[in-house]
Every structure is written in C-alpha cells, then in structure tokens.
Amino acid sequence: MAKNKQTILLCRGTGCESSKSPALQTAFEEALEGMDVEVKFTGCHGMCQQGPIVVIEPEDIFYSKVKLKDVPVIVEKHIQNNEHVSRLFYQDPATEEKIPTYHEIPFYSRQKRLVLRSCGQINPENMEDSLAAGNYQGLEKALNMDPVEIVTEVKESGLRGRGGGGFSTGLKWQFCQDAEGDPKYVLCNADEGDPGAFMDRSVLEGDPHSVLEGMIIAGFAIGAKQGYIYCRAEYPLAIKRLQIAIDQAREYGFLGENILKSGFDFDIEIFHGAGAFVCGEETALITSIEGNRGMPRSRPPYPANSGLYGKPTLLNNVKTYANIPLIILNGSAWFAEIGTENSKGTAVFALTGKIANSGLIEVPMGITLREIIYEIGGGVLDGKKFKAVQTGGPSGGCLPESFLDTPVDYDSLIEAGSMMGSGGMVVMDEDTCMVDVARYFLDFTEKESCGKCVPCRLGTKQMLNILEDIVEGRGKPGDIETLEELAKGVKSGSLCGLGQTAPNPVLTTIRYFRDEYEAHIFENACPAKQCKEFITFHITDTCIGCGLCRRNCPVEAITGEQKELHVIDQDICIKCGVCYEVCPPKFFSVEIRTGAEESTKEPA
Amino acid sequence: MEKTLETIFTEFEGKRENVIPILQKVQEEYTYLPEEFMAEIADYTHIPASDIYGVATFYAQFRFEPTGDKIISVCRGTACHVRGAPRIFEEITDQLGLEGEGTTADKKFTVETVACVGCCALAPVITIDEEVHGDLTKKKVQKLIQKEGKTNGKE
Numbered sequence: 001m002a003k004n005k006q007t008i009l010l011c012r013g014t015g016c017e018s019s020k021s022p023a024l025q026t027a028f029e030e031a032l033e034g035m036d037v038e039v040k041f042t043g044c045h046g047m048c049q050q051g052p053i054v055v056i057e058p059e060d061i062f063y064s065k066v067k068l069k070d071v072p073v074i075v076e077k078h079i080q081n082n083e084h085v086s087r088l089f090y091q092d093p094a095t096e097e098k099i100p101t102y103h104e105i106p107f108y109s110r111q112k113r114l115v116l117r118s119c120g121q122i123n124p125e126n127m128e129d130s131l132a133a134g135n136y137q138g139l140e141k142a143l144n145m146d147p148v149e150i151v152t153e154v155k156e157s158g159l160r161g162r163g164g165g166g167f168s169t170g171l172k173w174q175f176c177q178d179a180e181g182d183p184k185y186v187l188c189n190a191d192e193g194d195p196g197a198f199m200d201r202s203v204l205e206g207d208p209h210s211v212l213e214g215m216i217i218a219g220f221a222i223g224a225k226q227g228y229i230y231c232r233a234e235y236p237l238a239i240k241r242l243q244i245a246i247d248q249a250r251e252y253g254f255l256g257e258n259i260l261k262s263g264f265d266f267d268i269e270i271f272h273g274a275g276a277f278v279c280g281e282e283t284a285l286i287t288s289i290e291g292n293r294g295m296p297r298s299r300p301p302y303p304a305n306s307g308l309y310g311k312p313t314l315l316n317n318v319k320t321y322a323n324i325p326l327i328i329l330n331g332s333a334w335f336a337e338i339g340t341e342n343s344k345g346t347a348v349f350a351l352t353g354k355i356a357n358s359g360l361i362e363v364p365m366g367i368t369l370r371e372i373i374y375e376i377g378g379g380v381l382d383g384k385k386f387k388a389v390q391t392g393g394p395s396g397g398c399l400p401e402s403f404l405d406t407p408v409d410y411d412s413l414i415e416a417g418s419m420m421g422s423g424g425m426v427v428m429d430e431d432t433c434m435v436d437v438a439r440y441f442l443d444f445t446e447k448e449s450c451g452k453c454v455p456c457r458l459g460t461k462q463m464l465n466i467l468e469d470i471v472e473g474r475g476k477p478g479d480i481e482t483l484e485e486l487a488k489g490v491k492s493g494s495l496c497g498l499g500q501t502a503p504n505p506v507l508t509t510i511r512y513f514r515d516e517y518e519a520h521i522f523e524n525a526c527p528a529k530q531c532k533e534f535i536t537f538h539i540t541d542t543c544i545g546c547g548l549c550r551r552n553c554p555v556e557a558i559t560g561e562q563k564e565l566h567v568i569d570q571d572i573c574i575k576c577g578v579c580y581e582v583c584p585p586k587f588f589s590v591e592i593r594t595g596a597e598e599s600t601k602e603p604a
Numbered sequence: 605m606e607k608t609l610e611t612i613f614t615e616f617e618g619k620r621e622n623v624i625p626i627l628q629k630v631q632e633e634y635t636y637l638p639e640e641f642m643a644e645i646a647d648y649t650h651i652p653a654s655d656i657y658g659v660a661t662f663y664a665q666f667r668f669e670p671t672g673d674k675i676i677s678v679c680r681g682t683a684c685h686v687r688g689a690p691r692i693f694e695e696i697t698d699q700l701g702l703e704g705e706g707t708t709a710d711k712k713f714t715v716e717t718v719a720c721v722g723c724c725a726l727a728p729v730i731t732i733d734e735e736v737h738g739d740l741t742k743k744k745v746q747k748l749i750q751k752e753g754k755t756n757g758k759e
Contacts, residue, residue, distance in 0.1 A: 015723050018736030048725035196682030198722035233628065233665055234718060236734060274624055275664035277719065291620040293662040352683035352724035359725050390682065424724075426682045440685050444719070450662075554698070577691065578742055 005038060006079065009055040011120060012041040013205050014198075014237050015048030020068070024052055027071040037079055040129075043206020043241075045120035046360035047107055050090060055102055055120070062102040063088040093356035093378040110376045112338065113362045114346050115162075115322045119206030124241050127209075127248040135209040136254055138325025142217045143262040150221040150328065151177050157332035158344035159324075163189055163280070163317035164392065164421040165497070166343075166410040172314065175304035176222040179312035184224040186215050186266075187308065187315040189285060190231040190238070193277040194393030195444060197424035199348045200318040202360050204231065204238035207322070208245035212268060214321025216254065217328060219266040222314055227268040230285050233275065242270055277394075277448035280422075281496045282307075282315045284450070295450045296496035317422060319348055339365030343409035353390075353426035354381045363408070370404040373427060384429040387528075388512070392421030394441045394448075395501030397508030398434060417508045419501070433528035434513040435520055439467035441505035445498065455493030459486050460502055467506070473533035475521035480510060525595025532575045535594045539566050539579075543589040549579035606633040609644055618648045623659055627666060636667040664719070671714040672707045674752060676732050681720035683727040688741075692728045693717065695742045699749045712753065 008028055012021050021041075028039045045053050050064035056078060063074065066088060077083045089098040090105055099105050113119075122129040130136075142150055155170025176184060188211060192200040203211060215227045231239055246268055249255040257265045271289050279285045279294040286308050288294035307313025323345060327335045339345050343365040349372065352358045356378030363372060369389055373379065380386050388398040397418035399406070406412050410420050428437065446460040463486050466479050487503030494500050510517060519525045526534040539549070545563040557573040560566030568579070580590040612629050616622040626645055630637055637660055646653035660666045678693045696715055700708050707714040723729045726738025730745075732752060740748075 014721075014736060015726055015738070018723060018726065018729075018738055048723065051726075192722065193719060194682075195680065195685075195720040196724050197720070198724055201722045234720070235722060272625070272628055274628065274666065275719070276662060288624070289621065291623040291659070293659055295662075350724055352727060353686050358683070358727075393682070424682065426686060426724075428686055432686050437686070440682070444680075448719075576694070576742075581742060 004058060005036065006059075007038045007040055007057045008032075009057060009120070010039065010041045011043070011045050011051060011053040011055075013044030013048065013051075013202060014235075015044065016051035016053060017237070019051040019065075021052035023068060024054070024066060024071060027068055028075070031071055031075045032079065035079065040123050040126075042122060043119045043124045044202040044360060046116065046202070047090075047105075047357060048360070049358050053120075054088075060101045060103060062090055062100070062105060064090045107357045107359070107361070107376055107378070110371065111362050112346050112364045114326055114338075115203060115210075115319050115348050116206070116360065116362045117326075118210065119202060119360075122207065124206055124208055125244050127252060130207070130209045130245075130248075131252075133207075134329075135207075135325070136213055136252075138328040139213050139216055139254060140260060142220060142328045143260055143264065145328075147177060147221045147223065150217065153332045154221075154324065154327060155332075157327045157335040158339075158342075159320065159327060159335065160343065160410060161317060162319035162323070162348070162422065164395070164419060164423075166420060169316060169320055172304060172316070173218065173221055175302070176224075176312050176314040179305050181305070181310075181312045183226060184222055184312040185308045185314070186219045186222070186224045186227040187285070187289075187313060188215055188227065188229040188318060188321055189280065189282070189315055190229050190235075190318050191273045191280050191285060192232060192235075192318075192422065193280045193448075194422055194424045196352055196390075196426045197350045197393060197422060199350050199360060199423040201235050201238050203318050203322055203348075204235070205241050208238075208242045209249065210322040210325060211242075211318050212245055212249055212255070214316075214324035215268060216259065216266050217324050218314055218316070218321065220259075220262075220264050222312070224314070225265050225267070227266065228271050228289060228308075229268060230271045230273050230279070230289060233272045239270060239272065246270070276450070277444075278450045278496070278498050281498060284496070285315065286313065293450070295452050296498075298495055319423075340407065340409050342411055347408055347420065347423065349391075349423045349425040351377050351425050351427070354384065354429040354432065355379075355427040356381050365409045366407045368405050368407055369399070372408065372425070373404070377427065380427060380429050384431065386427070387430050387432055388428045388434065388437075390418075390426040390428065390437070390505070391424065392419035392501075392504070393424045394445050395419060395497060395504055396421050396424075397504045398428070398437060398512065399508070400512040417511060418504070431528050431530065433471070433526055433530040434509045434516045435467065435526075436471050436528075436530055438506045438509045439464065439471055442467055442502070445502040449498065449502070453494045453496075453499055455490045456495075456499030456502065459490035459493070460499075462486055463490070463503065463506060470517065470520045471526075471531045471533070473520075473524070473531075475517075477521065479521060480514070480517050484510065519595065523595050527594070529592040529594050535575060535592050536570055537568055537573060537575060537577070537579060538591045538593060539568055540589050540591050541565060542587050544587060546584070546587075548582050548584070549590065552578050552582045554578065609641055613648050618650070620649065620651065623649055623651065623656060624663070627656075627660055631666060635671045636669055639668070669707065670711075672711045674712065674732055675714045675716065676730055677716050677718045677721070679721045679723070679727070679729045679731075680717045681722075681724055681727070681729075683724035684720075684729055687727040689728040691742060692730065692740050692745055695745045696730070696749065699746060 160166040284294040284296040303313040550558040
C-alpha cells in the first residue's frame with residue numbers, strides 16, 4: 001500500500017453514524033471519482049461530539065462536524081487546490097484557537113493510545129488494513145512460544161483486569177493453565193453494562209481483530225479450543241463488525257483448525273447478551289451463556305477451576321484482551337514501563353457528562369483527574385464550575401474538587417472511595433444535584449439487582465425509597481444516618497460485586513456532599529436547582545417581552561404584553577423548564593430560585 | 605411474513621443453551637414473545653414453561669406485548685441523565701399522550717427506556733428503531749416526533 005497516497009478517513013463509529021457519516025462517505029466517493037484519492041471508513045476517533053469527523057492523510061488534517069454541503073468544498077479546496085478549509089478545524093474550547101492537525105489537538109496529544117491504537121486509523125471491516133496495522137503479529141510470535149512462557153510474560157507485564165476489579169491477568173491465566181479439566185473455555189466479557197460507558201463498544205467497532213487476537217493467544221496459553229464473546233444486544237454495530245472479523249480471521253487461518261500450521265485449533269462465537277447488568281459479574285455471565293437466569297453464585301469454586309459447563313474457564317474484559325498482543329509482541333518489560341508501580345499500562349475512559357470535549361480517551365495510569373478533565377477534556381462545559389467526577393459507574397463513587405490531583409490507578413481511586421471500574425468517567429458541574437445522582441444510581445442498581453441476596457434486593461429498595469423522599473421534599477431528620485446504616489448491610493450481606501458496591505454512590509455523595517443532603521432535608525432547598533419540589537421559575541426585569549417563553553409554555557402559565565415584562569403564574573407552572581431553555585442567552589431573564597431565595601427576591 | 609416457530613427451531617438444537625438465542629430470534633421476528641409460543645419452546649427444549657418464563661422475564665431485552673410500528677428508546681445512561689434525559693423522556697411521553705413507558709393507543713409508537721446506548725458523548729440520546737439521535741433538547745424532540753408521526757402516516 002502506497003503510504004503517500006492521499007486518504008480521506010471517515011469515522012463511522014456509532015456516534016458519527018448517528019451524525020450521518022455514511023451519507024458523507026457516499027458523497028466523497030462520488031465527488032472523488034476518477035481521482036487518485038482513497039476514501040476509507042474507520043472506527044471511532046473518540047471525539048464523538050465533534051462528529052462526523054474527517055481526517056485527511058498524510059497531511060494529518062482534522063475536520064470536525066462535517067456536513068454534506070462541506071463535501072464539495074473539501075474536494076475543491078483541499079484535494080484539488082491544496083488549501084485547508086479552516087472553518088471546519090477543531091476549535092479549542094479553552095483558548096478558542098483553531099487547530100488544523102489531528103495530533104496537535106490537546107485532546108489527542110496528551111493521550112497514550114495502546115488499546116485504541118488502531119481505532120480511527122484502520123477500516124475495521126478490511127482485513128488487509130488490520131494486518132497492515134500489525135494485527136496477528138503477536139499471535140504469530142505467541143504460537144512459537146511455550147504456553148508457560150506466555151503466561152509468565154503476561155504476569156510480568158503487571159497487566160490487571162480492565163473490567164474494573166483489577167485482578168492480576170497473568171495470575172488468572174496461570175490458574176486456568178494449571179486447572180485440570182477438558183475442554184477449557186476462553187470468554188470475553190463485552191457486556192458493557194455501566195451506564196455512561198462505551199469503551200468496549202468503541203474497541204469492538206474500531207479494531208475487533210485486536211480482541212480476537214488476544215483471545216486466541218489466551219486459548220493457546222491455557223489450552224482451550226473454544227471462545228465466546230458475550231456482547232450486549234444493544235450494540236448492533238459492534239456485533240456486526242465482530243462477526244465480520246471472525247469470518248475474516250477464519251478465512252485467513254487465524255481461527256479454526258491448525259492455526260497458522262501450528263497444530264492449534266481454536267474458534268470463537270458471539271453470544272448476544274439479553275440485557276442484564278448483573279451479567280457483567282463472571283459467574284452470572286457464565287450461567288447466562290448456559291441458558292439460565294443470569295444470577296451469580298458463590299465463589300469458590302472460581303471459574304478458573306469450574307466455569308462454563310463446570311469446566312476451567314478464563315474470563316477477561318475486551319480491553320484486557322486487546323492489550324495482550326502488544327505485551328507479547330513488545331515484551332512485558334516494555335509494558336511495565338508505562339503507568340505506576342502497581343497499575344501498569346494505560347486506562348481507557350469514556351469521558352462524558354458536563355465536559356467540553358466528551359469522548360473516548362486512553363491515558364497512562366497515574367495521570368491525575370485534573371489533567372484528564374482540564375487538559376484533555378478542555379474543562380467543564382460552558383465555563384460552569386466543577387462539582388464532582390464519577391468513576392466506576394453504579395459501583396463507583398463521586399469525587400469532589402479536592403480529589404482532582406488524585407492519580408488515576410486502581411488503588412488510589414479505591415482509597416478515595418471510588419473505583420477504576422471499566423472506564424466510565426462522568427463529569428458533573430454546579431447544576432448537578434448530588435442527591436439526585438445518588439438516587440439515579442440506586443434506581444439503576446435496585447432495578448438490576450437479580451434478587452438472590454435479600455440485603456441487596458430489599459436494601460437497595462429501602463435506600464431508593466429514602467432518596468426519593470429526600471429529592472421529592474419528604475426528607476426527615478435521621479434519613480442520612482439510616483442510609484449509612486443500610487449501606488453497611490447491603491455491602492456486607494451481598495454475594496456479588498453488584499450488591500457489594502451498590503451503596504458506593506450514596507456513601508461517597510454523603511461523605512463529600514453532605515451539605516446538599518442537609519439542604520434538601522432541613523432548608524427546603526436544592527443547591528443545584530434541579531429537584532422540582534424545591535425550585536420555582538421567575539422572570540427577571542431584564543425581560544424585553546419577546547414572548548418566546550409565553551408561546552412555548554405548555555400550560556399557559558406565562559402572561560405579558562409584547563415588549564413588556566412577562567410574569568409566571570406559580571399556581572399554574574408545572575416547572576418543566578421550557579421557559580428557561582428558550583429564553584435567549586443574551587437576555588438571560590428566566591431565573592430558578594430555591595430555598596430561602598424564593599421568598600426574598602419576588603419582583604414587584 | 606414472519607418465520608414460523610418451526611422454521612426458527614430448525615436453526616437450533618434445542619439444548620438449554622439455545623433458550624436465550626431462540627427467544628431472541630422469536631422476538632426479532634415478532635417484536636415480542638407471544639404467550640402461546642412459550643409452551644412450544646418448552647416442549648422443544650424439554651424445559652418447563654415456567655423455567656422458560658423465568659429466563660425471559662429476567663432479561664430487559666424481552667417484551668411480552670406487541671410493540672408499535674416504531675420503537676423509541678430513551679437512554680437512561682449517566683451521561684444522558686446529567687444532561688437532561690428525564691426531561692427528554694417527559695417530553696416524549698407528553699407528546700405521545702403516554703403515562704410512562706408503553707405503546708400509544710394508535711399503535712404507532714412504543715416508548716421504552718434503555719440502560720445505555722453507548723453514545724454518551726452525544727447525550728442526551730434516544731434511538732428510534734435503530735437510528736440514534738443525539739444532543740437533544742425538548743424542542744428537537746418535539747420536531748422529531750412530529751416528523752416521525754408524519755412519515756408513519758404516509759406509509
């Protein structure tokens with residue numbers, strides 16, 4: 001493949017597809033007909049908010065939010081006349097500077113992309129592309145190694161499970177290698193159930209062969225012949241690309257019998273998860289593949305000894321497998337140099353919420369939360385004030401500003417009361433109510449509790465009831481203490497990770513944002529001005545009477561003559577917030593009040 | 605025309621581990637799991653019907669009622685939540701005259717919530733059938749529903 005040929009890379013991850021990137025591809029192909037320019041679609045670049053993203057190689061030019069009408073402009077100016085279309089450059093939200101090239105954008109320049117090495121670079125449905133990017137070189141090397149040597153290499157790399165628990169991957173492999181039993185199985189956990197996380201989806205969509213390669217190496221190392229990928233049915237694109245990759249791998253002799261003439265047989269099938277968060281837990285996932293309700297069981301025996309169909313089973317996360325080929329190819333010493341003493345390698349995060357640059361990032365372990373949020377993420381959205389960052393999804397916690405200099409690694413986050421999790425990182429600003437966030441997570445875990453352990457099934461329900469009371473204005477003294485007590489019971493009385501960690505979002509919000517709980521209970525106020533029960537909407541005297549809010553109000557609670565100050569009738573208002581949303585920012589005339597403010601500032 | 609249950613069965617051996625794939629296939633064809641099929645699936649797999657129900661009701665994916673022509677799934681992921689998903693959900697149900705999740709009386713729309721679509725950078729997000737719509741506001745949702753309602757009418 002000629003390296004210097006001009007190539008248009010067009011992102012077709014789920015995010016950009018929803019921003020109509022497939023139509024762009026057709027438009028580029030038509031406009032470039034007869035020209036020596038390649039149009040190639042790729043997986044996710046990670047910066048989904050700027051989508052659809054178009055990158056032009058070899059110049060490394062990055063165009064964001066490209067629309068159909070921009071296609072002829074890019075072709076005429078950039079391709080034919082070598083001029084850049086500067087209005088489509090990415091604009092740094094902090095400095096407002098326009099940045100033309102991909103690798104100069106701070107969002108990318110601070111990252112270290114190992115797992116995401118090929119996401120956005122290769123066409124995930126094209127085998128030649130995957131091979132040119134280096135896929136399956138690790139497998140070739142591994143097949144010439146002794147399985148014991150492979151496991152030693154993985155152990156010495158210091159790689160820990162990327163699903164969130166952080167158990168040593170090498171040790172897990174060794175247990176499976178040592179376990180007696182036949183056949184053995186290799187499972188890949190792609191049941192990314194954390195709300196607010198899409199790391200695994202992006203890897204599967206952007207570079208599916210890296211995951212297959214890791215699984216095949218694992219199969220060779222532990223002596224398994226069959227692998228399964230447990231992938232959520234909610235990810236149709238990921239499943240489609242995985243299936244294409246599996247078919248291609250079979251065709252090229254990387255899967256099936258006698259892989260690369262080594263005498264080793266291995267095959268992989270996809271199992272479509274039917275939507276149960278608890279199936280991210282290893283024993284639940286296994287029992288689900290067997291055709292049952294996905295309920296966890298007690299351990300031991302661990303899956304390494306008795307897993308799928310009672311046989312020795314190795315289960316790792318998507319990203320764990322995607323790291324393996326690199327470790328084999330470059331050696332454990334190379335990998336162990338990245339990261340911190342006890343957390344090696346990189347961490348992939350889905351950086352979302354109230355953040356300027358939301359998207360998928362990969363950073364070396366040990367980087368601080370501040371660097372991630374401010375340097376890569378570009379700070380809080382719309383210049384608002386930072387309040388908290390949530391990691392670890394429903395099992396994790398919310399950390400306040402004082403923890404921004406905490407290094408991101410397995411142990412530091414646990415110490416702070418949160419956890420690494422599989423990679424969701426949601427930023428919250430001054431407008432986020434922390435009691436509501438706790439209620440939101442409990443609502444999730446209460447629904448997803450499988451019901452096996454009473455403390456989890458009933459405890460989460462009781463905790464949810466109390467949290468609902470608090471956000472709906474029925475909170476009473478003693479509620480916070482009851483929540484803390486229930487949390488202890490749920491944590492200690494549950495069998496699996498779901499119950500053991502479900503109280504974490506409540507405990508961390510009480511620990512760091514107790515004042516917000518107290519404001520709801522004692523002061524009749526929601527400091528973030530989110531909980532309907534505690535707020536009222538008012539029009540201030542900056543109103544010029546444009547009538548926009550009046551026309552949009554669904555219950556006709558707003559009155560006022562054209563060009564005169566409007567008024568909201570509090571008895572009719574349903575607090576839907578439409579007036580606040582439609583009022584033009586230059587007037588900023590709709591104000592939300594809570595607690596003591598409500599009575600003091602009523603305009604005449 | 606939907607595949608018959610017999611045709612679906614030919615794709616599976618009828619083992620325990622086929623139960624979830626069979627249920628998924630049935631739902632793919634019929635949009636839900638018709639009650640009368642459950643006993644037949646039980647016969648084919650030699651598993652009690654109560655057990656088949658147990659499996660089906662455990663997973664969020666399975667429905668027991670027919671859906672409307674279009675399925676609107678509102679993402680309730682964390683990123684969507686902090687960026688206003690509850691308001692989007694409220695707007696959709698208001699527009700369609702629903703009390704919460706469910707199907708409209710004219711059977712045009714089914715509204716449901718899903719755990720996470722995985723498009724968190726575009727939050728708040730909904731999907732209509734399999735198409736993802738992101739960066740939503742109440743206004744955008746109003747327009748979207750009006751548009752979908754019209755295209756539906758023409759068909």
